[in-house]
Structure formats: structure tokens, C-alpha cells
Amino acid sequence: MANHKCVDYSLYLVTDSSLVPSNATLLGQIEKALLGGVTLVQLREKEMDTGPFIELGKKVKALTQKHQVPLIINDRLDVALAIDADGVHIGQDDMPLVEARKILGHDKIIGVSCNNEEEAKKAVEEGADYLGIGAVWFTSTKSLKKQPLGVSGVRRILESIDGYNGYSVAIGGINLNNAKELMVGGSTKGSTCTLNGLAIVSAIIGASDPKDVCEKFTSILKESTKSLHQADRNTVDAILTHCSKAIKNVMTATPMVHHITNNVVINDNANATLAVGASPIMSTNRVEMEELAKMNGAMVLNMGTLNDIDTMILAAQANNRYGNPVVLDPVGGGATTFRKAVVQRFINEARMTIIKGNGGEILSMANRGGRSRGVDSLGNVDEQTAVLAVKELAQKHQCIVAMTGPIDYVSDGVRTYAIHNGDPILACITGSGCMVTSIVACFAAANRSDYLLATMIGILTVNIASELAMQRQEVRGPGTFRSALIDELYNITHKSPDALLQFANIRYIS
Ligand SMILES: Nc1ncnc2c1ncn2[C@@H]1O[C@H](COP(=O)(O)OP(=O)(O)OP(=O)(O)O)[C@@H](O)[C@H]1O
Numbered sequence: 001m002a003n004h005k006c007v008d009y010s011l012y013l014v015t016d017s018s019l020v021p022s023n024a025t026l027l028g029q030i031e032k033a034l035l036g037g038v039t040l041v042q043l044r045e046k047e048m049d050t051g052p053f054i055e056l057g058k059k060v061k062a063l064t065q066k067h068q069v070p071l072i073i074n075d076r077l078d079v080a081l082a083i084d085a086d087g088v089h090i091g092q093d094d095m096p097l098v099e100a101r102k103i104l105g106h107d108k109i110i111g112v113s114c115n116n117e118e119e120a121k122k123a124v125e126e127g128a129d130y131l132g133i134g135a136v137w138f139t140s141t142k143s144l145k146k147q148p149l150g151v152s153g154v155r156r157i158l159e160s161i162d163g164y165n166g167y168s169v170a171i172g173g174i175n176l177n178n179a180k181e182l183m184v185g186g187s188t189k190g191s192t193c194t195l196n197g198l199a200i201v202s203a204i205i206g207a208s209d210p211k212d213v214c215e216k217f218t219s220i221l222k223e224s225t226k227s228l229h230q231a232d233r234n235t236v237d238a239i240l241t242h243c244s245k246a247i248k249n250v251m252t253a254t255p256m257v258h259h260i261t262n263n264v265v266i267n268d269n270a271n272a273t274l275a276v277g278a279s280p281i282m283s284t285n286r287v288e289m290e291e292l293a294k295m296n297g298a299m300v301l302n303m304g305t306l307n308d309i310d311t312m313i314l315a316a317q318a319n320n321r322y323g324n325p326v327v328l329d330p331v332g333g334g335a336t337t338f339r340k341a342v343v344q345r346f347i348n349e350a351r352m353t354i355i356k357g358n359g360g361e362i363l364s365m366a367n368r369g370g371r372s373r374g375v376d377s378l379g380n381v382d383e384q385t386a387v388l389a390v391k392e393l394a395q396k397h398q399c400i401v402a403m404t405g406p407i408d409y410v411s412d413g414v415r416t417y418a419i420h421n422g423d424p425i426l427a428c429i430t431g432s433g434c435m436v437t438s439i440v441a442c443f444a445a446a447n448r449s450d451y452l453l454a455t456m457i458g459i460l461t462v463n464i465a466s467e468l469a470m471q472r473q474e475v476r477g478p479g480t481f482r483s484a485l486i487d488e489l490y491n492i493t494h495k496s497p498d499a500l501l502q503f504a505n506i507r508y509i510s
């Protein structure tokens with residue numbers, strides 16, 4: 001598995017050979033479930049001896065590999081290591097997470113079962129990649145020692161770990177009749193406390209037609225996501241309520257943000273990154289790209305003064321492999337034939353998490369016109385065109401797209417917002433857009449569960465900092481503004497994170 005931080009946890013199959021119908025086999029049930037859309041498989045064999053477990057594990061791995069789905073082994077690190085599985089799932093009575101991590105390292109997934117807030121908080125602190133929250137309901141697969149959590153219990157646990165960068169799935173008694181109730185009710189409206197998926201045992205493994213059941217679960221999961229977004233529709237609370245937490249996450253994680261950026265803005269961008277509590281490194285030598293990606297929180301690819309394009313791609317690919325968000329700033333993207341071709345190479349050869357450009361750059365990428373003079377956008381962009389461009393690009397490249405300008409537009413392909421903050425003087429200093437990209441990368445690094453949120457808060461931070469900077473007495477023009485902007489980035493993040501909540505002027509479009 002290339003990238004364990006980008007695993008799709010939505011339909012998680014947990015096996016139990018004792019539940020396989022008499023006319024079927026475990027491997028057959030798993031294969032059918034994979035054909036039906038299962039996104040992750042956990043092999044759970046509580047009674048099996050080590051040798052047969054490894055043999056079975058190898059066969060299951062062949063199936064999951066064929067369907068490009070990760071394989072997790074329940075409890076047994078030795079088996080996981082022997083078959084080079086993608087990770088392990090540990091219960092509260094199994095090997096402690098800290099010890100398991102020492103053995104497996106950071107390239108493997110470790111999931112932890114949690115039944116209450118304390119267990120969840122501990123697992124988060126110790127660096128669990130995902131939490132299995134349960135049991136939600138009474139279940140035939142395990143005799144429960146504790147009361148089941150119910151939907152509200154799941155929600156309570158998720159709220160207690162608000163801001164957690166990993167993933168959460170619910171488990172226990174989930175079937176086609178209660179899945180939607182759990183997905184929608186388990187998540188807090190307008191919040192990052194959302195379930196990423198459902199871990200299902202008997203409803204799939206004991207089914208007469210696992211493929212059909214999985215297809216039904218997949219459409220329930222899609223419907224649930226839609227109705228969760230629906231719930232956010234008339235509100236911008238989803239963004240605002242998380243501003244201070246998102247800022248705190250950056251300050252706590254102090255993520256390293258690797259920039260390959262242009263040599264006009266390099267110093268300003270490094271200072272801006274430091275000002276919000278992250279740690280910049282502006283390296284361009286290909287020899288260390290892989291090693292940097294290993295410790296990196298996020299990566300900025302900025303096309304301002306293009307030099308070694310192959311190294312930029314190599315670095316983006318390495319960051320993709322380690323699951324780090326990659327933020328592309330297609331500076332001057334539409335201005336020359338050469339730049340247009342480079343943007344295409346970046347998109348084709350690496351996966352972008354967020355694309356942030358000005359009107360000329362984004363419209364050019366979306367083939368909707370877009371006029372530039374060098375790195376500057378020309379002309380006004382009407383709202384309808386802007387919204388179509390960011391939405392279409394986000395859908396096409398499965399990423400977040402932000403178009404900056406007097407009004408900024410941000411979309412994940414489903415939700416689109418406008419940001420009305422920012423002082424026009426930003427357009428009078430070089431690299432203010434590049435600075436936005438750097439700050440978005442800092443937020444993305446530390447707020448991985450919602451990159452739309454991270455992008456919105458990154459842009460808001462720079463824009464509101466610009467408004468506060470312009471209110472300072474000593475600011476008399478672009479030169480003094482430039483220093484004051486860095487000061488205000490620092491002040492907002494270190495002293496008054498509530499400034500975002502107070503001054504944000506954002507609009508939900510559709
Ligand atoms: N007229 C304006 N009023 C308010 N804010 C603005 C205005 N123009 C730009 N901004 C803000 O300035 C920042 C940079 O946006 P812009 O689109 O100018 O970037 P850019 O062209 O990519 O910049 P650069 O290439 O110099 O880095 C954004 O945060 C945007 O919201």
C-alpha cells in the first residue's frame with residue numbers, strides 16, 4: 001500500500017470465519033465483498049494457530065492486492081510482519097500501541113479499539129492512525145462486557161477527540177437498516193467530528209450475497225455524506241467553529257513545511273510559515289527529497305521561477321507516498337506555453353491535495369479563459385465563472401481548489417465558499433498569493449481530516465492579518481505593510497485566534 005494516510009476507511013470489512021454460511025468459504029466471501037466495494041479488510045482470527053494464520057493471510061493479501069485495498073491483521077503483529085500486511089488492529093487488552101509502533105514503525109497502519117472517551121484520547125495521544133469506536137449496538141460476534149454506545153455514545157467519543165488528524169470508524173451491530181442513522185447521527189453537525197466509515201462483520205461475512213450487501217452499504221454511505229453536507233448548507237459555522245482549533249493544531253504539531261518555491265518570495269514565505277507556528281524548509285536538492293518527505297507535514301510546489309521541474313515532481317511524489325498534503329501554486333500557469341505544459345506535468349505525474357492560484361491561473365487550468373500578465377491576473381472574474389472553474393477542477397483532480405482575488409473562491413467539488421476578507425493592498429506586494437499558499441500548507445499539514453477547512457482557514461488567516469495590519473499606525477504603504485503582515489500572522493495565531501471568528505466574512509455558495 002503506497003500511502004497509508006490516504007486510506008479510504010468508508011466500508012471496512014472485519015472477517016470472522018465462524019459466520020461464513022455453510023455453502024460458502026471465507027476467501028469467497030471476502031472476494032465478493034471486494035467486488036461490492038469494500039475499501040479495507042481486517043483479517044480477524046482469534047483461535048487460529050500461527051502457521052495456518054500466515055497461510056490464510058497470504059491468500060487474503062493476494063485478494064486485497066488485486067483490488068488495491070489495504071489489509072489489516074487483528075492483534076497479531078507477528079502475522080502482519082510475516083505477510084507484510086498494511087497494518088494491525090489492536091484491542092485494549094492486546095499489545096500496547098506504543099510497543100506496537102516501536103515494532104512496526106510509522107509506515108504501517110495501527111488502529112485501536114476504543115469504547116470510551118479516555119481510551120480514545122489515549123489512542124490519539126499515542127499516535128493511532130485510526131480508531132475503531134464501538135460496540136455501537138449489541139452484536140452476535142462478541143459477547144459485550146460493557147453497554148453498547150449507541151449513536152450518541154459514538155458522537156460523544158468523536159467530540160472528545162475533536163481536531164484529531166486520523167480516522168475513525170464505528171463497529172458493532174451495524175447493518176443495512178442502521179448504517180445511515182449512525183453515519184449521520186454519529187457526526188456532529190458542522191464539525192470535523194465525523195465518522196470516516198463503518199466496520200462491518202456479520203452483515204457482510206454472513207451474507208448470502210456479500211457483493212450485493214456491499215453495494216447497498218456503499219450507496220448508503222454516499223447518501224449519508226450528501227445529507228451531512230446538506231446539513232452544512234445554510235451555515236458557515238462548519239468553518240468558523242474550527243478556526244481556533246485549527247490554529248492550535250498548527251502550533252501544537254509545529255509541522256515541517258517543505259517549499260520548493262520561487263526565489264522572489266522565498267524569505268517572506270519562510271517567515272510567514274514561522275509566524276503561524278510551523279517550520280519551513282526551502283530545499284531544492286533532489287538528493288534529500290525522499291528523506292524530507294518522511295518527516296514532512298506538507299509540501300508547497302510553487303511554479304514562480306521554474307528551475308528543476310523533475311526534482312519538484314520527485315518531491316511531490318515522495319510526499320504523496322508518505323500521505324503528506326501537497327499544495328500547488330501554479331504561478332503564471334497560463335502565461336506561457338511552457339508554464340501551461342509544466343502545470344499539466346505536475347497534475348499528471350503527482351497527486352495534488354490543494355491547488356491555489358489567482359483568477360488567471362485557475363481559469364487557465366479550467367480552460368475557461370484566464371488572462372495573465374506574467375504572474376499577475378488580469379481583469380475581473382465573474383462569480384458564476386469562478387464557481388464553475390473551482391468546482392470543476394476540484395472534481396476533475398479530486399482535490400481542493402482555491403482561486404484568490406478580491407473575492408476568494410474555494411471548493412472541494414461539492415461545497416463551494418466565497419471569502420470576502422482581505423485588503424486590496426495585498427495585490428501591491430509581490431508574493432501575497434504565494435504567502436497564502438504557504439499558510440494553507442501549514443494548516444493542511446496539521447488539519448488533515450478536512451482539507452477544505454484547512455484551505456479556508458489558511459486564506460482567512462492571511463486576509464484578516466492584512467486587514468489588521470492596515471489598521472496599524474505605522475503602516476504607510478506596501479513596504480511597511482509587508483512587515484506588519486508578518487506581525488499580524490504571528491499575533492492572530494499566537495495571541496488572538498478568535499480574530500478569525502470575529503472578522504471572517506465568508507459565504508456558502510452551494
Ligand atoms: N482587491 C483585493 N481586495 C482584497 N483582497 C485581495 C484583493 N486582491 C487580492 N486579495 C488577496 O490577496 C491575496 C493574494 O491574492 P492574489 O490573487 O493577488 O494572488 P497572486 O496573484 O497569486 O499573488 P502573487 O503571484 O503575487 O503571489 C489573497 O489572499 C486575496 O484574497
Ligand SMILES: Cc1ncsc1CCO
Binds near residue numbers: 264303304305331430
Ligand atoms: C514576480 C515574480 N516572478 C516570478 S515569481 C514572482 C513572485 C510572485 O508570484
